[in-house]
Amino acid sequence: MNAFLAQLLNGLDKGGAYALIALGLTLVFGTLGVVNFAHGALFMLGCFMAVTFRYLITIEKVTTDPTQLSPWGQPLEVRAPIVQDWLGDFGLFLVDYSVPFSILLTIPVMLAIGIGMERGLIKHFYKRTHAEQILVTFGLAIVIGEIVKSIYGPNPWPQPIPSDLRSAADIGRWLGMEPNTLTYPWWRMIYLMFSLGVIAAVFAFLRFTTFGMVVRAGMADREAVGLLGINIDKRFTVVFGLAAVVAGVAGAMYTPLLPPNYQIGMDFLVLSFVVVVVGGMGSLPGAVLAGFLLGILQSFASMTEVKSLIPGIDQVIIYLVAVVILLVRPRGLMGRRGVMEG
Amino acid sequence: MSKLIINRRGLLRTMGAGAAATLASPMFFTRGAWAQNFCNDPTASGKIVFGFNVPQTGSYAEEGLDQLKGYELAVKHINGEGDGGLLNTLKPLSLKGNGVLGQKVAFVSGDTQTNTDAARDGARRMIERDGAIMVTGSVTSGEAIAVQSLCQERGVIYMAGLTHSNDTTGKDKRRYGFRHFFNAYQSGVAIAPHLAEAYGRDRRAYHLTADYTWGWTQEESIKNATEALGWETVATVRTPLGLGDYSQYLTPVLNSGADVLILNHYGHDMVNSLPQAVQFGLRDRQANGKNFEIVVPMFSELMAVGAGEAVKGIIGTSNWHWALEDEGTKAFTKSYGEAYGAPPSQSAHTGYVQAILYADAVERAGSFYPPEVIKALEGHEFDGMGNGPTLYRDSDHQCFKEVLVVRGNDAPTSKFDVLNVIGRSARDEVTYDPAIFGGELGPYEPNQC
Numbered sequence: 037m038n039a040f041l042a043q044l045l046n047g048l049d050k051g052g053a054y055a056l057i058a059l060g061l062t063l064v065f066g067t068l069g070v071v072n073f074a075h076g077a078l079f080m081l082g083c084f085m086a087v088t089f090r091y092l093i094t095i096e097k098v099t100t101d102p103t104q105l106s107p108w109g110q111p112l113e114v115r116a117p118i119v120q121d122w123l124g125d126f127g128l129f130l131v132d133y134s135v136p137f138s139i140l141l142t143i144p145v146m147l148a149i150g151i152g153m154e155r156g157l158i159k160h161f162y163k164r165t166h167a168e169q170i171l172v173t174f175g176l177a178i179v180i181g182e183i184v185k186s187i188y189g190p191n192p193w194p195q196p197i198p199s200d201l202r203s204a205a206d207i208g209r210w211l212g213m214e215p216n217t218l219t220y221p222w223w224r225m226i227y228l229m230f231s232l233g234v235i236a237a238v239f240a241f242l243r244f245t246t247f248g249m250v251v252r253a254g255m256a257d258r259e260a261v262g263l264l265g266i267n268i269d270k271r272f273t274v275v276f277g278l279a280a281v282v283a284g285v286a287g288a289m290y291t292p293l294l295p296p297n298y299q300i301g302m303d304f305l306v307l308s309f310v311v312v313v314v315g316g317m318g319s320l321p322g323a324v325l326a327g328f329l330l331g332i333l334q335s336f337a338s339m340t341e342v343k344s345l346i347p348g349i350d351q352v353i354i355y356l357v358a359v360v361i362l363l364v365r366p367r368g369l370m371g372r373r374g375v376m377e378g
Numbered sequence: 379m380s381k382l383i384i385n386r387r388g389l390l391r392t393m394g395a396g397a398a399a400t401l402a403s404p405m406f407f408t409r410g411a412w413a414q415n416f417c418n419d420p421t422a423s424g425k426i427v428f429g430f431n432v433p434q435t436g437s438y439a440e441e442g443l444d445q446l447k448g449y450e451l452a453v454k455h456i457n458g459e460g461d462g463g464l465l466n467t468l469k470p471l472s473l474k475g476n477g478v479l480g481q482k483v484a485f486v487s488g489d490t491q492t493n494t495d496a497a498r499d500g501a502r503r504m505i506e507r508d509g510a511i512m513v514t515g516s517v518t519s520g521e522a523i524a525v526q527s528l529c530q531e532r533g534v535i536y537m538a539g540l541t542h543s544n545d546t547t548g549k550d551k552r553r554y555g556f557r558h559f560f561n562a563y564q565s566g567v568a569i570a571p572h573l574a575e576a577y578g579r580d581r582r583a584y585h586l587t588a589d590y591t592w593g594w595t596q597e598e599s600i601k602n603a604t605e606a607l608g609w610e611t612v613a614t615v616r617t618p619l620g621l622g623d624y625s626q627y628l629t630p631v632l633n634s635g636a637d638v639l640i641l642n643h644y645g646h647d648m649v650n651s652l653p654q655a656v657q658f659g660l661r662d663r664q665a666n667g668k669n670f671e672i673v674v675p676m677f678s679e680l681m682a683v684g685a686g687e688a689v690k691g692i693i694g695t696s697n698w699h700w701a702l703e704d705e706g707t708k709a710f711t712k713s714y715g716e717a718y719g720a721p722p723s724q725s726a727h728t729g730y731v732q733a734i735l736y737a738d739a740v741e742r743a744g745s746f747y748p749p750e751v752i753k754a755l756e757g758h759e760f761d762g763m764g765n766g767p768t769l770y771r772d773s774d775h776q777c778f779k780e781v782l783v784v785r786g787n788d789a790p791t792s793k794f795d796v797l798n799v800i801g802r803s804a805r806d807e808v809t810y811d812p813a814i815f816g817g818e819l820g821p822y823e824p825n826q827c
Contacts, residue, residue, distance in 0.1 A: 039633045046629050107700060107794060108715020190435040192622070192646060194684065197657065202687070204659030219632070219659035224625070294622040295650065338626035340615065340634075350626065 038208065038218045043335045045207070049224040049293075051331020052231030056286035057308040058315065058323035059238060060279035066255045066318040067272045070158055071166050073173040076305025077180040078280045081149060082142055082287025083296035084184055087193045089138035093119050093130055133198045135292055142288045143281055150280025154273050177301065185298040192295035197223045223292055230289055234282060235324055241278075242320070251275055255318070310358045316371020326369060330354050417533045417827030418509045420746050426478055428453065428485040428733060429504030429513040431525060432539060436492025437620040438517035438645035440680050441725040445515060445539050446487055447718055448726030452733035455713070457482050463713035464734060467706040467762035472741035479740060486510065490521050492620070492645075497521035498528050505532050505827055511746055512537060512736050515729060517645065518619075519543030519592035526555035533824025535748055537732035540725050542644075542676055544595040547776035548815025553822060554748065556755055556775045558735065558768075559728050562596040563810060565675050565695040566603030568781040568803035572693055577638065577671050579608035584636035586627055586651065588643050589616035596642045600675045604640075612636040617643070617651075624651045628658045637665035640673045648674055649684035656688040680723045682786060682796040689786035689796065696782045698724045698764050699799050706764040721794050731763050735770075749822040767805065774812040775819070781808050 057079055064072045096115040104112040119127035130137055157176065161169050201222040208218030242248035254261045254268040261268045287296070294300065311330055315322030336342060338350035361368060420426040430449040433442035455463045458475040465473055477483055486508040488500035497516065504510040505528075513529055514537040516522035522541035529536035530552040538546060538557040542565070547557050583604055587593040593616070601611050612634050617627050628651075631639055639660055643651045655661075655672055663670040674681075677694040700711045700721040710730065714722040722730075739754040740746055756772035765779035783801035790796055 039630065042629045042632055046625050050623075050625070106715060107721045108712045110716065112792070113719075191439045194649065196686070199687075202653075202657055203662065204657060206659075216659065216663050219663070221654075221657035221659070223657065293625075295646070335626055335629075340613065340630050 038213070039339070041207070041211075041218055042220065043339060044332060045220045045224070045228075047332030047335030048328060049228045049231075049331075050335060051328035052228045053286055053290055053304065053327075054308055054311045054331050055324045055327025056231050056234060057283055057304055058311040058327045059235060059320060060282045060286075061308055061312050062315070062318060062320055062323040063238075063275055063279045063282075065312070066320070067251060067275045068154075068158070068162065070161065071169050071173070072158070072279075073170050073305065074153070074176040074180065075173075075279070075283055076301030076303075076308070077177040078146065078150065078283035078301070079287040079290075079304055080184065080296065080298065080301030081180065082146060082284030083291050083300055084188060084193075084287075085142040085145055085284060086135050086138040086195055086288040086291045087188065087296065089141045090131075090134040090195060093117065093127075093134060097121065132196075135195050135198070135289065138288050139285055142284045146280045146284030147277040149284075150277035151273055153280070154276035158276065159269075159273075177305070181298045181301065188298065190297060192297045193291075194295040195291035197292040201226065227289055227293065231286070234285060238278070238282060239320065247271065247274075307354060310354050312368075314358050314361045314368055316368030318372055319368065319370040322368055322370030330357065333357060415826075416746075416748055416824045417505065418511045420481065420511055423509050425509065426481055426483045426746075427504075427508055427510045428483060428736075429501065429508060429510030430485055430487040430515050430729070431490055431497060431500045431504060431513055431521075432487070432515040432729075433492040433497075433517050433521070434489040436490075437647055438492045438540075440684070441517045441540060441645055441678065441723065442490070442492070442515070444680060444723045445517065445725040445729040448714070448722065448729035449485065449487075449515065449733050451714060451717055451726075452730045452737075453483050453485050456734065456737045460717070461709075461713055464706055464710050464730070464763055467709050468734065468738065468760060469762045470760065471738065473734070473738050474741070478737045479744070479746070483737065490516070492518060492521075494518070494520040494524045498524045501525045501528050501536075502532075505529075505534050510534065514732050514736070515539040516541050517725065518590065519546055519595075520590050522546050522555075522557075523550045523591060526550070526552045530554045530820055531825060532827040533748055534827065535736065535751060537736050539729055539732065541592070542596065543592040544599065544815050545591050545817075547774045547812075547817075548595075549817040551774050551815075551817040551819055553752060553775075553819040554824075556732070556735075556770065556777075558732050558770075558777045560695075560697050560779075560781050560808070561776065562592070562599040562676070563815075564781050564803070564808040565596065566599035567808050567810075568695050568783050568801070569600070569673075569675055569693065570603040570607055572783050572801055573604065573609075573673065574607045576693060578668075581607075581609040581638050581668070581671075582612045582636045582666060583609050583638045583640050583673075584612045584631050584634050585614040585640045585642060586624070586631075587614060587616050588619050588647055590619055592644070593619075593642045596675060597640075600640060600642070600673075609638070617647075619647065621647065622650055624654045625658075627651075628655055628660070631655075631660065632658065632663075635665070637668050638671045638673060640675065642675065644676065644678075645681065646684070648677060648681050652685045652692070653688040677784070678724050679721070679794075679797055680725070683793070685786075690788050692786040693800070694784055696724055696784045696797070696799075698727045699782055699784065699797060700727075700794075701799065702764060702782075704762075704764060704766070706762045710764060727764060734763075735760070748824045752822060769805070771812070773819075774815070774817070776812075778805050778809050780805055 061075045099114050100111040101114050102111045106112050204219035204221050209215050311326045315326030337353040432445045454460045490497035501513045512535045516539040519541040522538045526536045536555045544562050587597040660670050674694045682689045739751050743750040743754040758770045761767045768779040781803040784797045785800045787798050
């Protein structure tokens with residue numbers, strides 16, 4: 037039972053990341069009809085927003101202490117973050133909690149990048165075939181990756197979990213079990229809650245705001261909304277920016293779990309496309325459902341007992357499920373009839 | 379009885395025949411006359427090029443980049459620049475601080491990408507395009523074994539960097555390959571008494587192992603060593619090299635019945651897996667009535683820094699440590715610290731030492747001809763390089779010296795003060811019969827490149 041619950045939690049936190057990326061992909065496809073292969077690059081840029089934020093707030097003031105010597109016999113360099121000088125204890129708190137605080141940088145920058153990307157490149161490909169859209173966005177992803185590589189180098193940038201959250205939550209005790217029988221890292225729990233919160237916020241935005249209502253109407257019948265005198269293109273541009281923000285914050289908060297490098301976006305993109313296809317192209321609930329479902333399936337497939345029965349199953353389970361879904365129900369679990377069918 | 383009569387004509391005839399015979403003699407009777415017969419002969423090309431082939435990207439990049447710094451410092455010291463570093467302490471020493479055989483050394487470097495194929499391609503380029511007389515460097519045993527094999531084919535000496543698999547100087551050993559770094563078997567011998575002392579003899583261990591030659595041999599060696607103590611091995615699970623998120627491998631540990639997790643991971647793999655294991659609460663758990671413990675059988679200062687708080691109290695083994703008190707270590711730490719502003723890692727030390735040992739062997743051989751250099755290294759006894767008296771064993775090209783047992787420092791006094799040396803296994807204790815790992819060194823005679 038404990039092993040089952042632990043794997044379930046594992047699947048949920050991984051599924052949270054898949055669901056967030058897939059949600060952005062589906063938003064863009066559902067509104068603009070664009071298959072955006074650069075969406076993984078947006079996740080990667082979000083990761084590097086966290087890296088950049090930490091880099092900036094940990095810029096140090098270097099002094100030498102002549103009373104102490106380094107191991108090689110020179111006066112010891114004493115380094116302290118400049119923000120500590122400026123803000124005192126709050127500066128140290130900021131450094132410790134750099135990842136969650138980096139969201140404040142990530143949201144506006146990713147919104148600007150998303151809008152800029154849509155206005156500068158994507159809009160020129162609305163009327164082109166999906167194959168052409170995939171080619172151009174895939175090329176864009178490579179360009180973004182190489183730019184990041186040239187700035188940050190090819191190696192991963194580990195980001196720390198805030199010191200208060202480095203331990204594990206005793207979930208077993210919450211469920212009435214013996215202490216320490218079922219534990220799960222606090223940060224992973226927080227990431228799961230964060231994913232659910234972002235997903236809920238996106239759905240609420242689309243469901244309960246006028247802006248969201250217009251977007252949903254545009255997704256259903258773009259021409260009709262245009263004939264009502266509403267500039268739907270402008271709203272879809274904002275939706276693209278919103279998708280970039282969702283991918284960006286998903287990436288920023290994920291950095292303590294997986295140190296990012298310039299390739300991290302591609303690793304997630306492929307899985308997220310499978311998630312979108314399984315969930316149903318253009319279906320937001322489908323993307324979320326499939327994200328969590330595939331995360332959980334992958335987690336259970338990685339259990340030692342399962343792998344001893346079918347070696348390597350954890351590496352292919354997601355693709356096997358995708359093949360079965362596409363054969364049995366080509367439009368995905370919750371896809372609209374006619375989309376990607378036939 | 380005949381009488382020896384030497385007349386003028388006879389003397390002239392004998393002298394003439396002698397002169398003709400001397401001129402007509404094959405050149406191999408004279409020293410250095412084998413110049414045309416081996417790959418990238420510096421006396422023919424007019425340049426001495428060392429090839430530094432290290433991972434600068436990928437899972438082991440940090441160790442590789444530090445190793446490269448060690449190599450660059452070695453070249454400076456060989457060429458007579460800087461403070462001379464370990465040339466001041468190495469005994470016996472033939473190098474004169476004016477290059478090798480009176481000629482300055484140059485180098486080329488390459489990125490193996492922590493990838494066996496890329497390492498082999500890089501070494502091939504260094505030999506074929508850059509004219510490297512010696513190739514050195516590695517952080518994975520996969521790279522080292524692949525490059526060592528290539529170098530044997532091309533007749534170019536390979537001085538391995540970090541490679542800890544038993545296979546490197548075991549079943550995959552080569553006449554043209556030499557390893558200064560210790561190996562997994564030696565780690566097992568060195569760490570076992572400390573594990574017994576710290577955690578007792580009644581333990582159940584769960585291994586997570588990097589899935590390639592180094593991981594396999596380390597798992598085997600540590601498993602043998604701990605089972606000899608009385609520990610039981612609950613499971614051995616392989617993890618892909620370069621995996622970032624170990625959650626799916628750590629969750630099963632929680633309910634496995636194990637009370638010790640042994641992480642056979644190195645570089646970024648360990649920097650990710652150890653903190654994640656701590657985040658999963660493993661070190662706060664009780665299992666089988668004991669505190670749950672984590673062991674990392676082989677780790678380095680760079681990994682300890684990367685793993686941060688998680689490394690505190692963790693026991694492992696190391697090839698060398700900058701805080702040792704011998705003159706060689708002090709000299710190298712000073713040279714390296716002044717050059718780069720940080721103490722050297724064991725990776726930098728290994729690179730530096732291997733480059734110096736090759737150059738010194740050439741100087742002793744008086745030639746770059748590989749069979750002569752190999753013979754100068756085989757069975758060579760030396761001291762003053764930071765590891766105490768050391769032997770380059772002729773039967774497998776493995777160095778034998780002390781092995782350090784280290785523990786993550788619970789109360790560091792500086793950001794460099796991350797490991798404490800808690801034990802040393804003497805050279806005799808970690809010496810073994812080369813036959814246990816098999817392998818054939820192969821011929822001395824070089825192939826043409």
